[in-house]
Amino acid sequence: MKAFEIGPVSVTFEDRIAVVTLRRGDRLNALSVEAIESLREVAFRLREDFETTAVVLTGDPVFSAGADLSDPGHKARRAAPLLQKRELLRLAPTTCAAWEALDQLTIVAIEGFCLGGALALAVSCDFRIAGRGSHVRLPEIPLGWNLNWNATPRILNLVGPSRAKQLIIFGERVYAEEAHRWGVIDEVAEDGEALACAMRWARKAAALPPLGVRMSKRTITEQVTTLNRLTCHMDNDQYILASMTEDHQEAIAAFFEKRPPNFKGA
Template sequence: MELKNLLVEKNEGICTVKINNPKSLNALNAEVLAELEYIFDSIKDDKEVDIVILTGEGKAFVAGADIAYMKELDAAGAKKFGEDGAKVFRKIETLNKVVIAAINGFALGGGCELTMACDIRIASTKAKFGQPEVGLGITPGFSGTQRLPRIVGLGKAKEIIFTGSHIKADEAYRIGLVNKVVEPENLMEEVISIAQKIKSNSKLAVAYSKEAINRGIETDIETGIAYESNIFSLCFASEDQKEGMSAFIEKRPANFKGI
């Protein structure tokens, strides 16, 4: 697929995906969603990629879904658009690799929902978040009503969605919507530092941990614990477990192979 809205760069196991349509503040439409789906499908089986960084060009991460595009949709078209967006975001959320959002600016509506599909969210002090859909006569459509309560709690999620208010980066950090806030000039440096720290560990163990967390949060704790026990035992059939524990005992850096 020819990428018209994304810039993709790979460097030493880190793949940076940048949404690159600053004139529209990187708004999401069917074309952008199709490109995101294509690139994340490609990354899934790319052995050269260990970590993904998702960011935006210009003053926005993603300012929202494309309102001019949505205005012309009927109920059937809107259902498909919502389902397509939810499917792509779910692929990001369940990717077998860690996805870090580097939130450089506006992350509103679909943009906020996109950050929530990522594993870790690092925000610039200039970032702003919100789910302003009710002011347009619609609900969040890319799973915002489901992920936001899971991240910030039921009451705060309802407040954010019902008021449609924007919140600044420091407030997003306070309520747990983002992991860290840094100055704009330090954003990518901080995100790459986190990516490299994750990359130094066993990517097999990291992927298993992500899977266990995602499965567990969506079920009761007894089922989650049982799932973790299974994942834990699988690690002991891997070369990474043998290498990691041998390196610890021998007081040397581990040389993980992801197998």
């Protein structure tokens, strides 16, 4: 398969390794609707690629600040009628599912930050390498939403219930070293070296028999994720409910006004 681009996502190939790079041309690399659609289409195309054993997913210059809430596509989804909104909100979860479904080993290289939906995407992959100064964060609960994108069971699988509650509910920054101790990150690299480190992991995989790698990965993934859909099938509906609350509106207002929010459970 030759190198190709879909929207802001480019894919190159080297010795049984595919390198997927999100590059929106700014310092946030946020996930617009176009970016999410492009990442999903890339995963679909890689699913049919039998020449690669490993896929490295990265961002340039940082991994991603998560969903781009200023994107017109996201705004249109939030303003859509309820029935239509439920369907439109399937885009991100199906993108994460497409990445999880790849039989190649998937390795995420994180520089800078990996927030919200970007972390949901990262935990859909097999391994995560992070630069020492980078951090992960899930800001959804403090902003009055619930964690969406079917990410909760994947995070629970990685870190256990106590750490999952800390990461999801408190919404605080967790820097690379601590995220490594928790099990979110698999290796900490020096800043600027996450991609090089991820490539070393990819080359180890690429040197192995491809069939054995794919079959073993699929067996492990299926066993650990068997109940995931059962436990997160209401994600979208919970997100819609939370976005209609007064607390959500208060959270957004407080964020822009740079003040502590006053939540009332309404």
